[in-house]
Amino acid sequence: MASALVDVRDPGLDRPLLWTVALLALAGLVIVTSASLQIAETRLDSPFHYGLRHGIYLLASVGLGVFVYCCVPLTLLEKLRFAMLPVALVALVMVFIPGLGREVNGSTRWIALPGLTIQASEIVKLCFVLYLAGYIAQHKAALESGWKAFLLPLGVLAALTFMLLLQPDFGAVVVLGIAAMGMLFLAGVPTLRFLIIGLAVVALGAVVALAEPYRVARLMSFTDPWADQYGAGYQLTQSLIAFGRGHWLGVGLGNSVQKLFYLPEAHTDFVFAVLAEEWGLVGTLAMIVGFAVLGWRLFVIGRGLEQRGFLYHAYLVYGTALVLCAQAFINVGVNMGVLPTKGLTLPFVSYGGSSLLICSVMIALVLRASTEQSRLQARGRSKR
Template sequence: MHVAANIQYHQVKPLELQPLPVLILSSVALLVIGVVMISSASMDMAAATLGNSYHYVIRQVIFAALGCLAALIAVNVPTSWWERSGWLLLGIGLAVLVLVLTPLGRTVNGSTRWIPMGLFNVQVSEVAKLCVIAYLAGYVVRRRDALLNSWSGFIRPLIVLGLAVGLLMIEPDFGASVVLTVAAAGVIFLSGVRLTRFLPLIGLMAFLGTVLVVSAPYRLKRVVSYLDPWKDQFDSGYQLTQSLIAFGRGEWTGVGLGNSVQKLFFLPEAHTDFIFAIIAEEFGLLGALIVLALFTALVVSGLVIARRAEKNDMPFGACFSYGVTLLIGLQAVINMCVCTGLLPTKGLTLPLVSYGGSSLMITCIGLGVLARVEMERLDKEKMASELPARKTRGGAVYE
């Protein structure tokens, strides 16, 4: 009897998918691919414009090291801190969005999105996205009943989201606005809000999106050129056609690392927004599919972490994990769709792969948060599994 009881408490669990190793391995693989591809895509341009072939590579290695350090710090920050600091984080997010619109902001190609910080520039939209998602994750947990049962509870977080998106549009940063809006809506929807509540919001967003596109000539031009980029391939359709040429040159297995022609001043932003096209040119369809598979593994592991946190009564960790995963996944999908001509051209980087310190470091912090949520869930599960065995120590059954 004692043996049977002991076996009951120590049953072997079936093998389960462990999302944490998958998350770490896919993230590290993408980070390494990014450094390698930035060295390939930027060296010729850096030598011609800056006189130093390794300018972007050295900076990206530094950003990667700082990003890993930021991820380690985030792993050691309890999720309860993020939950308690929701208002503080929202204030920081909105403050940097306002600050960039002052003379401190730096304008590049007609958009004021950066604040110079000496050796590097901070892209405020990256900071704001994470801060707003952290606040919304806390809101849907604190105000769950009002969120699910009243229109006022549903509209309040949308007002905060609208304020952040409005500031982003003033910069303007249409791509970041779309990513933040969809990720925030995803967090609210996954918290249990009925789909019917979203129908008016979807209609409103579609209307406002159409107005924004039509009201800005450069956005309308991008949409028109996206529909037929070859019609004006040397003007409005130039970036997309050059990106498609890179995909065509790559064929199945690519032309080889370092042998890209499109990076030689044909494809603008080859080491940032269009690095996926250079990957496809140098490593072909096979290389592009490997990158796609790594992002799929990263996003799926993030969603699994969020779902398991939800099942283990960790509502804030679940909502925050959903939001972080959606931010990374949406940005990756939009970037790859832009490079392949499935979406109009947008200034969004490929997370962990494209050149840029702000995006890389914030992404690493988000990955650290996901790892922390999973570690807390495992600790909670371990404590719950040990509880029956501890109870038997005072009775007739011993280990």
Template sequence: MTAQVSFPIVNDRLARAYQPMWQPDKVLLGSCAALLLFGLVMIGSAGVDVSQQMFGIPYHFVLRHSVYLVLGLVFAGIISVIPVSVWQNSSPLLLLFAFLLLSIVLVPGIGQEIKGSRRWIDLGPIGFQPSELGKVAMILYVGAYLVRRRDEVISSWSGFLKPVFVLSLMLTLLLLEPDFGSVVVVMGTILGMLFLGGVKPGQFFLAMIAACGAVSIMAFSQSYRVIRLLAFMDPWAPENVYGSGYQLTQSLIAFGRGEWFGVGLGNSMQKLFYLPEAHNDFIVAIIAEELGLVGVLALLFVYAIMIKRIFKIGRLAELKNNLFGGFVCYGIGILFSLQAFINIGVNTGLLPTKGLTLPFISAGGTSLIVCIGLIAIVNRVYGETLAMADAKVAK
């Protein structure tokens, strides 16, 4: 007789928990896919000439972006099988890991310095930006905190000040890089989450006043920031046109050339070495030049659909008592809103020049992977919330 080999029976409940959520939100994923495809096309258009000059091939940036896009989709697939409760339980460890990376990036020889900022860790063929992980870690940590200490947050100052203290530690590390854009985005996102989590209006507005004061002090604490602010106030001044205001003036020229319907896809003049970072931070200017105001408004419309859907999923999760999922969705929605607003504001001259990518559109490795991963988390929240509702109905 041949011996029969027996295998341990996998816990059925655990197996079900780690199944993908095959109830995708079509509006959320459709709008995200539209942004990803549009971004791929515009990076190919905006970066073709710079790529040819720098690397000898016209499509270096679009190929590189495609690799990160595939990595992001793989990462999203992994997230789709991880229960949201895992993120909730592991949020403190993830935050500590983010703090560690934000500290390591400041060490010379480990952190890669580019244009005076030490924001990247060199991993050979790719560069990793710890600040992107820091944004996610703060959202998950505060989401879990709002569930764990909800009564304390609503009723006392201590419940409000504890996450603010943790936030201040992260902002300090970001300022040491320096990464002023991420400071503003993280601060706005976390304060918004606390407000939606039940913080008293008086506490919130005092925190907003303090945050605005801190941002003002930081803005005037460094001479290069003061120069940028002065250039922003009058970019066309003779001393600014070819100095600190150069990027902004070239961006505004691109908007002016685009008019209503643009000069046609691929026909931009500003991408021909006039506008620096045309495929990255200033890609909206190229969109405006090639596709006109109509193209920019269409882009904003798709963003509005996606962000509105994220907030609706968050509200649904909150109503179904999936509080952690709801708060995380709120934080992700605020994060995307702020990043899009700041990037487009910089491109149009509404805000001072600040390096911050446009989610799903700008060329970028870590940012793109993280953005896709965040959408996967939102979709997982949606699937779990529907499953919870169905289970209650079945009972």
């Protein structure tokens, strides 16, 4: 039934969005392979280990995306919107279960399943967007007029934030907060409420930052990384060196020096710095333009859906745009030294199966939303 409603050859399919995502993902495969050659050869005696795994993840993501696009109607997801919250909470709890939770670099963010390790925050991002899109579609008028409808989703966000900070995963908290506030702002919530909530969040953020010494150290290293270039500022200084070596056209694919164990997480969090070194200013601008086009297409699709009265579809698309654009902006900003260091991947580009899978599902749902409204409108015109 679902495949009958939406066909991959449907004229309503947003091909500019699809091509943009495909190009970003292919560029990611190339740069991840290049960035991980030495570390894979040293650790695993197989230089293409991470590149091959990333390619497998990419193929699995395409398969999952096609399945979601063809077989998951958004009307069903809208009905199941409240079921998304238990799924998110279960994922967050699972990381603390012995034998399931996996600690990486001092943070317990991963769920170890047979053959796959999933980052819990990726599941939470998708589930929260699906929940909030349905909530806005149902309570849009109340959100514009009263506080009660506005505070309920913020309470849900606070509960998820608390669980994420226990891991800790501060980067995911920031992305979720941006997505939630952005979706509610687009829903017509008065600006004064955001100002009040914003002041409260800033005060709470200051308390959270001061509660753990490493958070203060990260902030201090962000303002002056060279003051402690072999300690708290090490990651950022090595990233900046990579950017400096790139010049206009880069040192050439595969010729990065910073990936030779100077730059930590070269194929994940700091893959953009390796890209800057190997592809230069031209390559970095091309990648930034790619994400700008991605965000533009998503907001155009969302706006068109909202104008046609597909509120759930529209806010699902808006939420996807905010999550992907916020994460890309933060990752690029961290790599360039304009934002404090956060453990966030670059969507479609960084190494990581769970990130690719969830991002693929989000894009598939956006494409589904676009083609569903196109088909339904065509049916309405044919009846007239």
